[in-house]
Amino acid sequence: MDKKYDFRTAEKEMQQFWEREEVYAYQNGRERKVFSIDTPPPTVSGSLHIGHVFSYTQAEMIARFKRMQGFDVFYPFGFDDNGLPTERLVERVQGIRAGELPRSSFAQGCMDTVKGYEEEFKALWKSLGFSVDWSLEYQTISKKAQRISQRSFLKLAKENKAYMKESPVFWCTECRTSVAQAELDTKDTDSVFYYLPFQTEKEPLMIATTRPELLYGCVCIFVNPKDNRYRDFVGLTAKVPLYGFEIPVLEDEGVVMDKGTGAVMCATFGDTADVEWFHKHKLLYKKVITEEGRIHKEVPFLGGLKVKQARSEIVRRLTEEGLILKSEAITHTVAIHERCGTEIEILPSLQWYIDIMSQKERFLQAADEINWYPEYMKKRYQLWVENLKWDWCISRQRYFGVPFPLWYCKECGKPIYAREEELPVNPLEDKPPHPCSCGCREAVPEAAVFDTWATSSVTPLINAGYWEAGSKEKEILPMGMRSQAHEIIRTWAFYTIVKSIYHTGQIPWKDIMISGFVLAKPGEKISKSKNNASASPSRLIENHSADAIRYWAANAKLGTDTFFEEEELKVSKRFITKLYNASNFAILHLADYKASEAPKLLPADRWILARVNEATVNAKRLLEQYETGQARHVIDELFWRDFCDYYIEIVKERLYQPEKHGEEERRSGQYALYHSLYGILQLYAIYTPHITEYIYQQFFSRYERERSIHLTQWETKEEDQNMLEFGQHLMAVIGGVRKDKAERHVSMKEELPELVITCPAWMVRLYQQTEGDIKACTGAQRIMIRS
Known part of the structure; x- marks a missing residue:
């Protein structure tokens, strides 16, 4: 091999080799058992960042691992290119608003824009060495995806699981559309409690509100039936400040007695409590806020104003009238639209829904039928389902999406x-x-168009071509694994489970792999919207290599968040250099290697092969739990410590000087060096596919039957505990000598007159067979072995 590894040349050559040889092509389960992967189609809403690389690469490592366990891996890739996120990208890129263009023109602009971004995304995944079968690629706006999504809706409508009704919905006044409960985030915001007197025939009833602009929408006042302070007010009427109309005082056990004054105005609609009371008590509806985020023109004093302007104006008027008895600065939590950060309003609207409330128990049962990795993520799903309050609103008043297949x-x-x-x-x-x-x-x-999740939720069905000619449903459903981040458990995971149970009667996948976030700083997730990624992935690849980034991505425990700084890639680059140099050393001594039957092996050689086997067993166990990071640390310990720090030093002289140690002893070392390095390369192949393939092609491919290291399989045998124990003892002996020399500040090559080794009786024979190796790597002139 070349003296130095040139990753820029090697990585491109290996990617071209994989594509040319169709190394990752799905074989339709003809010869091997299928393992199918439901990969999150990235939302086409801007450029990808290191956070995407982190989570997608961890899942890709599992695809490689399963392939090297003998599976025919069904590994597609898609792009979520319809709906509000894409619209907002196009609006930003083209400097327009969707409503300003004819719908067909805007939709064409979206199609043209997403095509460029999808090519960019695809180029990035290829440059990272993703083992995707690109013939399985899909887009959620494609004709096939639209057909499957529309058919899903029609079938649910026929079964009365999809229905239309006019009801209060969460509404984003910025995006001008309804949103689902799962699309809400929260934020803490500074506000003011205004204490207002609602006059009754007895005395004023004090109400504290943060939203005085909704006074015109008041339909009643609620107090808790257990609150003795207000028992005599129930059944009376109270005058709304400034407006003067009367509303009844009612009681409901949902009133929080220690919040504000313990008496609360119910306006249509200030929050979800107002909605619940509206339905429960069959209250009137009074329109205050419009879909555009303004006060309705018929509202006195405030008509036409934006909500926050109206709040300032009503406070001014109430102050002038002496109707604000007290104001109190507070910080409270408000619901916002996760896409744009706008505070959510609740407005009545005619929308399409999917029934989820009646089947909550079935969806909770599904959680127990799926293997969650990490297991504690299941609790997040369960809490979400248990706390659902509304059915799933699937209609959106937007432009670029999958249309509802119906007319009125x-x-x-x-x-x-x-x-x-x-x-x-x-x-x-x-x-x-x-x-x-x-x-x-x-x-x-x-x-209206479908909520983008209404289509993303059928990705297993899209992958299978469900209801289509040539369907793969029997081959791949339920899918083997879903990979995704933890913040979309409540959306993508939940909605996919809903659709799968409704359409197939079974869970969508057997396992779900939940990744963590990459943080820019404590508590701040790297995201496209925050624009806080330190460098683009493509630049990081160009400067440091794809393998370096991949090695870094497998550093964390599954599901945990991590930080990223470019400085961290130094560790990865040091590893790549070490792997190449160790391989170069080994191949130099394997130039005349003969792959015949194994010679009689010396103890040190038997030990390193036992260690490779042990590490393979342990890494496999962890990877079956989707712990790519923990498995990598197991392999690192084998490579850095056992193989490089000890075994190479132990065997080095035997390889260089067969005239001193013997040809048979050299052949033993060659055999162990070949098979231990080959095993290590196989283990690292899922993490750093380019350099491992490069080394395989440079040397091992002439001895192994597979055309790519990524088509070879990990092999394990029963563990040899005696050799493992002997190896640990041997490393302790050599390590003790090194430590002694370091403390005495002498060269590691300095000779030792005598080395005394104390060991269990059963190791004596093994040490006797290892004397030549020990003398070579410690400089000992004489060795005494005691039990």
């Missing part, structure tokens, strides 16, 4: 559904398949 009769309003054989359809461009059952031939198209 112009006469009676009844939905007219598309025929499954005609999917995908766009009701804005296509005509309904038949007149309405009432006889009317005119129809109004549904203009």
